[in-house]
Amino acid sequence: MKVQELSEIVNGRVVGDGETQIVRIADLEQARKGEIAYVDDEKFMPAAHESRASCLIVRDREKFSSNRTLIEVSNPKLAFALIGEALHPTDREPSIHPTAVVAETADVSPTAYIGPHVTIGAYVTVGDKCVLHPNVVLYDGVTIGNRVILHAGVCIGADGFGYVRHELGYQKFPQIGTVVIEDDVEMGAYTCVDRAALGRTRIGRGTKLDNMVHVGHNCDIGERVVIAAQTGISGSVVIEDDCVIGGQVGFGDHTRVQKGAIIGSKAGILPGKIVRPGVWWGIPVQPLDQYKRMNANMNKLAEMRAEIKQLRQLIDELVTERQKG
Amino acid sequence: MKVQELSEIVNGRVVGDGETQIVRIADLEQARKGEIAYVDDEKFMPAAHESRASCLIVRDREKFSSNRTLIEVSNPKLAFALIGEALHPTDREPSIHPTAVVAETADVSPTAYIGPHVTIGAYVTVGDKCVLHPNVVLYDGVTIGNRVILHAGVCIGADGFGYVRHELGYQKFPQIGTVVIEDDVEMGAYTCVDRAALGRTRIGRGTKLDNMVHVGHNCDIGERVVIAAQTGISGSVVIEDDCVIGGQVGFGDHTRVQKGAIIGSKAGILPGKIVRPGVWWGIPVQPLDQYKRMNANMNKLAEMRAEIKQLRQLIDELVTERQKG
Amino acid sequence: MKVQELSEIVNGRVVGDGETQIVRIADLEQARKGEIAYVDDEKFMPAAHESRASCLIVRDREKFSSNRTLIEVSNPKLAFALIGEALHPTDREPSIHPTAVVAETADVSPTAYIGPHVTIGAYVTVGDKCVLHPNVVLYDGVTIGNRVILHAGVCIGADGFGYVRHELGYQKFPQIGTVVIEDDVEMGAYTCVDRAALGRTRIGRGTKLDNMVHVGHNCDIGERVVIAAQTGISGSVVIEDDCVIGGQVGFGDHTRVQKGAIIGSKAGILPGKIVRPGVWWGIPVQPLDQYKRMNANMNKLAEMRAEIKQLRQLIDELVTERQKG
Numbered sequence: 002m003k004v005q006e007l008s009e010i011v012n013g014r015v016v017g018d019g020e021t022q023i024v025r026i027a028d029l030e031q032a033r034k035g036e037i038a039y040v041d042d043e044k045f046m047p048a049a050h051e052s053r054a055s056c057l058i059v060r061d062r063e064k065f066s067s068n069r070t071l072i073e074v075s076n077p078k079l080a081f082a083l084i085g086e087a088l089h090p091t092d093r094e095p096s097i098h099p100t101a102v103v104a105e106t107a108d109v110s111p112t113a114y115i116g117p118h119v120t121i122g123a124y125v126t127v128g129d130k131c132v133l134h135p136n137v138v139l140y141d142g143v144t145i146g147n148r149v150i151l152h153a154g155v156c157i158g159a160d161g162f163g164y165v166r167h168e169l170g171y172q173k174f175p176q177i178g179t180v181v182i183e184d185d186v187e188m189g190a191y192t193c194v195d196r197a198a199l200g201r202t203r204i205g206r207g208t209k210l211d212n213m214v215h216v217g218h219n220c221d222i223g224e225r226v227v228i229a230a231q232t233g234i235s236g237s238v239v240i241e242d243d244c245v246i247g248g249q250v251g252f253g254d255h256t257r258v259q260k261g262a263i264i265g266s267k268a269g270i271l272p273g274k275i276v277r278p279g280v281w282w283g284i285p286v287q288p289l290d291q292y293k294r295m296n297a298n299m300n301k302l303a304e305m306r307a308e309i310k311q312l313r314q315l316i317d318e319l320v321t322e323r324q325k326g
Numbered sequence: 327m328k329v330q331e332l333s334e335i336v337n338g339r340v341v342g343d344g345e346t347q348i349v350r351i352a353d354l355e356q357a358r359k360g361e362i363a364y365v366d367d368e369k370f371m372p373a374a375h376e377s378r379a380s381c382l383i384v385r386d387r388e389k390f391s392s393n394r395t396l397i398e399v400s401n402p403k404l405a406f407a408l409i410g411e412a413l414h415p416t417d418r419e420p421s422i423h424p425t426a427v428v429a430e431t432a433d434v435s436p437t438a439y440i441g442p443h444v445t446i447g448a449y450v451t452v453g454d455k456c457v458l459h460p461n462v463v464l465y466d467g468v469t470i471g472n473r474v475i476l477h478a479g480v481c482i483g484a485d486g487f488g489y490v491r492h493e494l495g496y497q498k499f500p501q502i503g504t505v506v507i508e509d510d511v512e513m514g515a516y517t518c519v520d521r522a523a524l525g526r527t528r529i530g531r532g533t534k535l536d537n538m539v540h541v542g543h544n545c546d547i548g549e550r551v552v553i554a555a556q557t558g559i560s561g562s563v564v565i566e567d568d569c570v571i572g573g574q575v576g577f578g579d580h581t582r583v584q585k586g587a588i589i590g591s592k593a594g595i596l597p598g599k600i601v602r603p604g605v606w607w608g609i610p611v612q613p614l615d616q617y618k619r620m621n622a623n624m625n626k627l628a629e630m631r632a633e634i635k636q637l638r639q640l641i642d643e644l645v646t647e648r649q650k651g
Numbered sequence: 652m653k654v655q656e657l658s659e660i661v662n663g664r665v666v667g668d669g670e671t672q673i674v675r676i677a678d679l680e681q682a683r684k685g686e687i688a689y690v691d692d693e694k695f696m697p698a699a700h701e702s703r704a705s706c707l708i709v710r711d712r713e714k715f716s717s718n719r720t721l722i723e724v725s726n727p728k729l730a731f732a733l734i735g736e737a738l739h740p741t742d743r744e745p746s747i748h749p750t751a752v753v754a755e756t757a758d759v760s761p762t763a764y765i766g767p768h769v770t771i772g773a774y775v776t777v778g779d780k781c782v783l784h785p786n787v788v789l790y791d792g793v794t795i796g797n798r799v800i801l802h803a804g805v806c807i808g809a810d811g812f813g814y815v816r817h818e819l820g821y822q823k824f825p826q827i828g829t830v831v832i833e834d835d836v837e838m839g840a841y842t843c844v845d846r847a848a849l850g851r852t853r854i855g856r857g858t859k860l861d862n863m864v865h866v867g868h869n870c871d872i873g874e875r876v877v878i879a880a881q882t883g884i885s886g887s888v889v890i891e892d893d894c895v896i897g898g899q900v901g902f903g904d905h906t907r908v909q910k911g912a913i914i915g916s917k918a919g920i921l922p923g924k925i926v927r928p929g930v931w932w933g934i935p936v937q938p939l940d941q942y943k944r945m946n947a948n949m950n951k952l953a954e955m956r957a958e959i960k961q962l963r964q965l966i967d968e969l970v971t972e973r974q975k976g
Contacts, residue, residue, distance in 0.1 A: 026825055028849045078824075079815045085825030100752055100768075102425055102442040102460075117752040117770045118425075118786070120442045120460040120478075134809070135752075135770040135788045136443070138460045138478040138515075152809040153770075153788040154841070156515040159459070159477040162536040162554065165404045170532035170550045173512070174403075175351055175410030187823070190788075190806040190843045191479070191863075193515045193537045199353045207820035211812040212843045212865050213516075213883075215537050215555045215573075225820045229812065230865045231883045231901075233538075233556045233573050248865075248883050249901045249919075251556075251574045251592050267901050267919045267934055269574075269592045284592055284609075284934075285621075296935075298627035302948035308634050309958050315641050316965050322648065323972065427750055427767040427785075443750075445767045445785040445803075461768070463785045463803040463840075481840040484784070484802040487861040487879065490729045495857035495875045498837070499728075500676055500735030516804070518840045518862045524678045538841075540862050540880045540898075558863075558881045558898050576881075576899045576917050594899075594917045609917055609934075610946075623952035633959050640966050647973065 002088060004056050007037065008072045010087050011080035016062045017070035021055050026085040029054065037072075037088075039081035058084070093132055104141075122158070128184065140196060146184035146206070154191045157182065161195040161202075161218025161236060174198060176218060183207075189214070189230065198236075205242065217254070229266065265289065327413065329381050332362065333397045335412050336405035341387045342395035346380050351410040354379065362397075362413075364406035383409070418457055429466075447483070453509065465521060471509035471531070479516045482507065486520040486527075486543025486561060499523060501543060514538070514555065519545075523561075530567065542579070554591065590614065652738065654706050657687065658722045660737050661730035666712045667720035671705050676735040679704065687722075687738075689731035708734070743782055754791075772808070778834065790846060796834035796856070804841045807832065811845040811852075811868025811886060824848060826868060839863070839880065844870075848886075855892065867904070879916065915939065 005019030027036040029045060032054030039058035040049040046064065049057060056070045058077045065071055074080040093114035097103060101115045104123040109115065113131040121127065121139045128147035133139075137151045140158030151157075163174035178197025182204045188194075189212035194202055197219045204216070205224035214228050217236040222228075226240055229248035239257040240246070246258075247266030258264065258276040269284035270276060280289040287295070330344030352361040354370060357379035364383035365374040371389065374382060381395045383402045390396055399405040418439035426444040428434060434446065438456040446452065446464045453472035458464075462476045465483030476482075488499035503522025507529045513519075514537035519527055522544045529541070530549035539553050542561040547553075551565050554573035564582040565571070571583075572591030583589065583601040594609035595601060605614040612620070655669030677686040679695060682704030689708035690699040696714065699707060706720045708727040715721055724730040743764035751769040753759060759771065763781040771777065771789045778797035783789075787801045790808030801807075813824035828847025832854045838844075839862035844852055847869045854866070855874035864878050867886040872878075876890055879898035889907040890896070896908075897916030908914065908926040919934035920926060930939040937945070 026827070026849065031850065076815075076817070079817055079822055082815045082822045082824045085827070086823070089825055089827050098752070100425070100443075100750070102423070118443050118461070118768050134790075136461055136479075136768070136786055136804070140459075140478075150810075153790075153806045154461070154479060154516070154786075154804060156478045159515045159537070160475075162514060162534070164534055164552065165401075165407045167401070167404055170510070171534055171552065172404055172407045173411070173416075174407045175414055177351070177410070177414050185820070187810075189812060189845075190809045191516050191538070191804070191841055195514075195537070199351065200356065209812070209814055209821055212809070212845070213538060213841070213863060217555070227814065227821065229885070230867070231556065231881065235554070235573065248885065249574070249899070253591065266903065295624060295627060298631060299624070299945060299949070301631065302627075302945060302952075305631060305634060306948060306951065306955060308638065309955060309962070312634070312637055312641055312962055313958065315645060316962055316969070319641070319644055319648065319969055320965060323969065425750070425768075427748070443768050443786070461786055461804075465784075465803075479786070479804060479841070481803045481862075484840045484862070485800075485837075487839060487859070489859055489877065490726075490732045492726070492729055495835070496859055496877065497729055497732045498736070499732045500739055502676070502735070502739050516841050516863070520839075520862070524676065525681065538863060542880070556881065560879070560898065574899070578916065620949060620952060623956060624949070626956065627952075630956060630959060633963065637959070637962055637966060640970060644966070644969055644973065 004037075004070055004072065007056075007084045007087065011058075011072065011074050011083050013058070013072040013074040013080060014062075015070075015072060016065075017056075017068070019070075021070050023056055023088065026081065026088055027054065029057075037081075037084060039077040041077040091132075092130070095130075107139075110147075134190075140180075143180040143182070143196070145182045146186065148185050149182055150187040152188060152190040152192075152212070155188045156191070156193045158196040159193060161198050163198055163218065163236070178202070178218065180204075183224070186210075192216075194220075211248065223260070235272070329362075329395055329397065332381075332409045332412065336383075336397065336399050336408050338383070338397040338399040338405060339387075340395075340397060341390075342381075342393070344395075346395050348381055348413065351406065351413055352379065354382075362406075362409060364402040366402040416457075417455070420455075432464075435472075459515075465505075468505040468507070468521070470507045471511065473510050474507055475512040477513060477515040477517075477537070480513045481516070481518045483521040484518060486523050488523055488543065488561070503527070503543070505529075508533075508549070511535075517541075536573065548585070560597070654687075654720055654722065657706075657734045657737065661708075661722065661724050661733050663708070663722040663724040663730060664712075665720075665722060666715075667706075667718070669720075671720050673706055673738065676731065676738055677704065679707075687731075687734060689727040691727040741782075742780070745780075757789075760797075784840075790830075793830040793832070793846070795832045796836065798835050799832055800837040802838060802840040802842075802862070805838045806841070806843045808846040809843060811848050813848050813868065813886070828852070828868065830854075833858075833874070836860075842866075861898065873910070885922070 004021045008015045024035045029038045029048040029052040032038040037056045038054040062073045095112045097115040098117045100117045101119040103121040106123045107121045107125040109127040110129045112129045116135045119137045122141035124142045127145045131149045134153045136154040138156045143158040160176035164171035180202045183206040185207045188210045192214040194216040195218045208226040211230035215233040219237040221239045223242035228246040232250040234252045235254035241260040243261045245263045253272030263280045265282035268286045283292040329346045333340045349360045354363045354373040354377040357363040362381045363379040422440040423442045425442045428446040429448040431448045432446045432450040434452040435454045437454045441460045444462045447466035449467045452470045456474045459478045461479040463481045468483040485501035489496035503525045505527045508531040510532045513535045517539040519541040520543045533551040536555035540558040544562040546564045548567035553571040557575040559577045560579035566585040568586045570588045578597030588605045590607035593611045608617040654671045658665045674685045679688045679698040679702040682688040687706040688704040745762045747765040748767045753771040754773040756773045757771045757775040759777040760779045762779045766785045769787045772791035774792045777795045781799045784803045786804040788806045793808040810826035814821035830852045833856040835857045838860045842864040844866040845868045858876040861880035865883040869887045871889045873892035878896040882900040884902045885904035891910040893911045895913045903922030913930045915932035933942040
C-alpha cells in the first residue's frame, strides 16, 4: 500500500512522498526499505533518525529532517497498530475445519472461522467473524458474541467448582448456569471461563484476557477490562468496566473491583473485599503508595532493631544512674 | 417431579402441597413457578419470603408462612444439590466419540463417556461411569477409577519434571512410573497430574481439583481433598485426607500436609515442610493467627519508626542533661 | 541388558558379576531381582544395604559388601538416568497420527513423532526426532529445532498480549513476529510461548520448561535454563543461559536475568529490573540472604512493638522525674 493510503486510514498528515510503497510494519531498528515503523517516545529519537524504514509514523514532523517520509498523527502507536492491521489482515476465511465437532443444535455464524479440533456443544451461539483457534472447547449452551477471538484451547463453560461437604465426602453442587462472552473479546491460550452454578458468568464487550486466566462461576467481568496471564478469579467476583489487572493476581470470591481500578501483578484480594478506583498492590491488596511505604519500612527493620537495642542500653544506663543518684 | 418425590430423595419433611410439580432448581431471587430454591442462612430470609419459587428447601418450617410449600431438612444446601442432581442429571449416554483416539490395549468401561478429541494411551484403565470431556489426554498406563469426571483438557501422566545436570546441560531423569486416580475424583479444565519418575502419583478417592492445578510427579494426594484453581504442587508432596487448599498455593517438593489442614490461597510452603492440622496462610506459611498478627504489625511499621525517632530524641535530651548535670 | 553393557554406557567400573541381567530401573526400596538402583547420598546407605536390587550404581565401592554387584561412577544419579534411557527408550516410532492436522507448507522431519490431534500451521518447521504429544498447537510460521519434546497441549506462537488503548476501547497491536524453539528443549503440558509482536520469541537450546509456564511475546530465554511449573514471563524478558527459575515466579516486562542466576519459587520481579547472578527470592526479589534476614525480622515485630512500649514507659518515668527534680 502507498503511504498516502495508509495515512488516510489513520487520519494522518503525509510528509514527503505519499506514493512510497509500504509492504510491512517493523520496529525502528529492524526496519528496511518498504517497511514502516513508529516513534512515540523521545528516548527512541536516535534510533528513529538512524532507522532505514521507508516511512515513520511520528507525533511531530518538526523533529525529523526534511528528506524523511512521515505520517504525522497524535497517537503514533495506535496509528501503527491500525496500519499493521491493514497491511497484515488477520481475518480468516470463514470456515469450519473438518476436524471440528459442532453440535447440530449449535448456531455458528457463517462468517466465523472454526479451527481444527474445536468442540462446540449443543445450543451454543457463535457470532459473526469470530476466530476460534485449535482445540477451543465450548461446553453446551454458552453464547459467544461477534468478532471474538479465542486462542488455542480456550475453554468456555466447564463446570464451576462447587461442592457441599457431607459426612462421607463432597456432593457436587449443580452447575447448570451458562456463560456469555460479549462482542470484541479476545482470550489467550487455555484461558478458562466456568459456567455459572445458576444464572450466568459474563465477560463484557471489548475485554481482553491473556493466557491461562481462570474465571470462576458466576463472575461478572465488565467492558474493556484487561487481565494479564495466569490471574485467577474465584466465584461471584465482579470486575467493573475499564479495570486493568496484572498477571498472577488472585481474587477471593465475592470480590468487587470498581470501575477503572488498576491492580498490580501477583496481588491478592481477600474474599468479599471491595476495591475502589485507584492503583492497588500487595497481598492483601492495599493502595500502591501505602504498599510502597510499607515495603520501604520493611527494609528498615534491621536498622530499627539495632536502634531499639541501642536505646535500651542508653535507658538502662540512665535508670541505673538514677538509682545510684 | 413432585415435591413429595424430591423430599424423599433427601429424607425431608414436606410442608404444604406435596403434589406441586417442580421442573428446575433456581436461586431465591430468580426462581419462578415450577422452580425450587433453598435457604440456609438467616441473612437470606427476606429474599426467601419474597421468592416466587414453588417450593423452598429450609431448615426450619416455623419461620415461613403457612401457605408456602416447603421441604424441611437439616442441611438445605446439601438437599438442594441432591435435588438438583435429580432434576438435572449430568449422566451422559455411555459412548466413545468417533474423534477420540483410544489405544487398542486400553480398557475403557462400557459405561464411560469419552468426549471429542480425547486421547487414551496404551494400557490405560478407565472405570465405570467416568466422564471425559473434550481433549482430555491420558498418557500410557495410567489408571482412572469409577465415576471420575475430567473436564476439558485434563492431562494425566505427562512426564514429571526431572533432570540431572551435567557439564553440557541436562539429562532427562527417567519418568517411567504411573498415575492412579481413584473413584469419584473430579478435575477442572487443564489440570495436570504428572506420572511418577518411579512408582506412582496418586489422587485419592473423592478428591476435587479445580482448573489448571499442577500435581508433580510422585505426589500422594489423599481422599476428600479440595484444591482450588492454579495451585501448583511440586514433586513428592503428600497431602493427607480431608485437607482444603486454596487457589494459587505453591508447594515445595517433599512437603507433607497433615490430615484436615486448611491452607489459604496464595500461600507458599517451603520444601520438606510438615504442615500440621490447623489453618495456615502466608509465604512461607504460618498459622493463620500468627500471620494475621504479623500483618497487623506490618501496618504499624511507620508508626513504630516515628516512635523510635521520638524516643531517641527524648533520650538524647536526657543524656545531654545528665552530662551537663 | 547385562551389567557390563550398562556400565559401558556410563564409563563405569563393574564390581562383581558383569553378566547379571538387568531389565528395569527402580528405586532402592522397591527394587527386586533384575532391577538396578542408585545411591548418591550417604543418608540412603541403610536403604542401599537392604535393597534387593540386582545391581547398584554407587560412587564408592568400598562402602559395600563384596557380594554386591555394583557399577562405580562419579555421578550415580546421572549414570542412573542414562541407564534408564537405555533400558526404557522413550523414542517413538516416527509417524504423523492420522488425526493430526499438518499444513501443506509445514516442513516436518520424517524422523519426528506427531501425536493425535496435533495442529501444525503453515510454514512451520519441526526438526529431527521431535516428539509432539497430543493436542500440541503450533501456530503458523514457528520453528522447532531437533529432539524437542512438547508435552500435551503445548501452544507455540499464539498472539502476544498487546493492545493500544483509545477512546472506545482497545486496538489489537500487531502480533506478526514468530517463535524459535532451539534443539533439545522440553516443555511440559499446556506451556505457552507467544509469538513476538515484531521479531521473534526464542527458547534456547537445552532449556526445560515445566507444565503451564507462560512465556510472553519477544522474550529471549537462553540455553540450559530450567523453569518450574506455572511461572509467568511477561513480554520482552531476557533470561540468560543457565538460569534456574522456581515455580509460580512472575516476571514484569523487560526484565533481564543474568547468566546463572537462581530465582526461588513464587518470587516477583518488577518490570525493567536487572537480576544479577546469585540466588534471589521474594516479592519484589532481593538477594536470598537479605530476604531471609527480613523474614526473620518480620517475625520479631511483635517483640519490637512490646520493647518500644516498654522503653516509652521508662523514658516517661525518667522525664517526669527530671521535671520534678
